[in-house]
Amino acid sequence: MTLKTRALPGMLAVLLATCALQVQAAQPPDAMPAAIGHYVFIPASTFVPRDSSAVYQYVGGGCVSAPRGADFVHKLILPQGSVLRYVRSYYKDASANTLTVYVTRYDAAGALVDVGSVTSADGSGYTSGLSADMNYTVDAYNQAYVVNADNVFKDGFDGVDASLVFCGVRVLYDL
Amino acid sequence: MKRKLVTVLLTGALFASFAAMAQTGEGEGSSSFAPAMTPASGQTPDALTAGSAYYFVPASAFSRRSSIASTTYSGGGCITMNGPSSTDGALATDIQIPDGASIIGVRYFYANSTASNYVTVSITSFDGASGFNDIVLDASPAQAGFGDKYIALATAEVVDNFTKSYAIQAYPTGTPIFCGARVFYSTP
Numbered sequence: 403m404t405l406k407t408r409a410l411p412g413m414l415a416v417l418l419a420t421c422a423l424q425v426q427a428a429q430p431p432d433a434m435p436a437a438i439g440h441y442v443f444i445p446a447s448t449f450v451p452r453d454s455s456a457v458y459q460y461v462g463g464g465c466v467s468a469p470r471g472a473d474f475v476h477k478l479i480l481p482q483g484s485v486l487r488y489v490r491s492y493y494k495d496a497s498a499n500t501l502t503v504y505v506t507r508y509d510a511a512g513a514l515v516d517v518g519s520v521t522s523a524d525g526s527g528y529t530s531g532l533s534a535d536m537n538y539t540v541d542a543y544n545q546a547y548v549v550n551a552d553n554v555f556k557d558g559f560d561g562v563d564a565s566l567v568f569c570g571v572r573v574l575y576d577l
Numbered sequence: 578m579k580r581k582l583v584t585v586l587l588t589g590a591l592f593a594s595f596a597a598m599a600q601t602g603e604g605e606g607s608s609s610f611a612p613a614m615t616p617a618s619g620q621t622p623d624a625l626t627a628g629s630a631y632y633f634v635p636a637s638a639f640s641r642r643s644s645i646a647s648t649t650y651s652g653g654g655c656i657t658m659n660g661p662s663s664t665d666g667a668l669a670t671d672i673q674i675p676d677g678a679s680i681i682g683v684r685y686f687y688a689n690s691t692a693s694n695y696v697t698v699s700i701t702s703f704d705g706a707s708g709f710n711d712i713v714l715d716a717s718p719a720q721a722g723f724g725d726k727y728i729a730l731a732t733a734e735v736v737d738n739f740t741k742s743y744a745i746q747a748y749p750t751g752t753p754i755f756c757g758a759r760v761f762y763s764t765p
Contacts, residue, residue, distance in 0.1 A: 434739060441676070443742035445703045448671040450640045460642040460664060463707030464742060468644075476671070492705030528706035569705050570742050 432488035432532055432574045439487075442478065443572040446492075449474035449551060465494075465569040478505065478547040478573065485576040486517060486538040489549065492530045492569035495522040502552050503571055505536065507545040517547075528569065540575070549573065623684055623727050623761035632674050632760040634745065636686075639668035639755075642746075655688060655756040658696065658749035668755065672700070672743035677765030678736045682729040683713060683745070686756035690717040690724060694751035698758055702734070702741040712743075717753065727761075736762070 434441065445464030451472050458468035466474070480486070491503040501522040508514050518536035523529075540547065549571050625631065635654030646666045647659035660666045674680070685698040699714040715728045736743070745758045 441738035442673055443705075443738045444671045444673075445669070445705075445742040445744050447642045447669045447703075447746075448640055448744050451644070457644045459644070460667065461707075462664075463709045464701070464703030464705075464744065465707055466642070479673075494707075530705060567707075569707065570703065572705070572738075572742070 430532065431535065432490055432572075434574065438576045440484075440575055440577060441572055442480075442575070443570065444476050444549065445570040446474070446551070446568040447570075449476045449549075449568075451475075452550075461567055463569065465567045467567045474551040474568065476549050476571075478549055480540045480542065480547060480575055481577060482540060482542045483577075484540045486536045486540060486547075487574045487576060488535060489518055489520060489533045490530050490572045490574075491520045491522065491533075491551075492528070492571065493522050494526075494528045494565075494567040494569070495524055496526050497524075497566040499566060501566060501568055503533075504550045504552060505533075505547065505573065506550050507547050509544065510546060522566075528567075622729055623682055623759070629681070629761065629763050630674075630678075632672055632762065633757065634670045634759075635757040636668065636747070636755040638757075639670045639745075639747065642667045642669050651688075651754050653756070655686075655754050657752060657754050658747070659752050660749055662750045664748060666749045668747045669744045672745060672760060674736055674743075674760070674762055675765055676736055676738045679733040679763045679765075680712065680730060680736065680743075680760060681733050681763060682727055682761045683758055684725055684727040684761065685715075685717070685747075685758040686723070686725045687717045687720075688723045688754035688756060690720050690753055691751070692719050694753050695719070696753040696755045697748040697750065698728075698755075699746045699748075700730075700734075700743065700760065701746055702743050704741060716750075723756070733763075 446466045447460055447464045452475050456472035457470060458466050458472050461467050489505050493501050502519055504519045505517045506514055507517055517538045518533040520531045520533040522531060551568050636656040637650060637654045643665040649657040651657045683700055687696050695717045697716045700712045702710045702712060712734050713728050713730050747755050
């Protein structure tokens, strides 16, 4: 009985450590690292179309869709020296076409580089997809940054029940 | 007694108009919407103090939620919202404030609001899967010329940028002039 009582704290510690490891392993790669990680979460309804001729519709819940295809953009203002890590795209893709979200940088002289991207996968419900680790250090002096949602809504538009819906993005960066 | 009856009727009408607004899609129509707290008279409830901050966006920097929304720049950062008088005529801008900050209220700015010509402003959160919550929703009062109104949240919203995105939204009824909104929050 005494042995069991003495052994209990040790066993409990092992159990807790195992649980902690399991929780850590179950975390997505864009879970916020303690103290250094920050999110920018942007609803699709606050993006702007890159062309004024774009036709698009609000479908509720911060989500938008477009009947003939449209490219949307939103500025990404990040602190100098911060490190871009992941972009997560939120969408519903019940369509043959795809939504691709890019984090893009521009030099304001016509050059661009896509720092990271994520493409939608087919499915019937609302979901999200994650980019690879961008691990890119922000240089706000020389580069402007945006999130582009490109060439995405080529078909399946039928009012509020659109088959390809863009709901927003969440960017993780480290300071 | 008569005055009490009038007060009761007016209060009822006010809540009925909010309910009608939610049902007709004037706002996002969240069932969890709670009427805003009225600030104490004689105070400036959103005056800056230590530990508080503003997130101020002019209407001209808002984006159209739908391509059929029609707007005209009115000068001074203000926008004439030409409709349609529905959610399709709405403007929106994202809110980016730090995790753990508490949104206390919002002051919005408008012009030429009348009984049939007004702007409804909300702060709304989204979960990325079409879910939403109108944290606060309010319609501009009838007032000629420029005006502003501060609405305090019934319960402060603690910002969680992991699970939610946030936006300020403005919906037209008629053709109001919207000049922007200033979110008041406490820093974490």
